[in-house]
Amino acid sequence: MTDTTVGRVSEVVAHVLELDVRTLDADTRLFGALPELDSLAVLELIAALEDRFGFVFDPDDVSGDAFESIGTLAALVDSRL
Numbered sequence: 001m002t003d004t005t006v007g008r009v010s011e012v013v014a015h016v017l018e019l020d021v022r023t024l025d026a027d028t029r030l031f032g033a034l035p036e037l038d039s040l041a042v043l044e045l046i047a048a049l050e051d052r053f054g055f056v057f058d059p060d061d062v063s064g065d066a067f068e069s070i071g072t073l074a075a076l077v078d079s080r081l
Helices: 003-017 039-053 070-080
Strands: none
Touching (some): 003 039, 039 070
């Protein structure tokens, strides 16, 4: 996972969840920690990440573990690039 990917994923998360990107980093907890990240927001976030990075998530990749933190989500994105 690169700092660039973390930054870009943070920007997408901030946009979708209407958060201040300056409050997000690789260690920011996501699923279960941010009330803004409900099931609908997860779908919106997946679509936004697919658009931003130009790939389609494999349904098997979309798990609670992948959405544990910005860092785990960025690692998943890196693995798809």
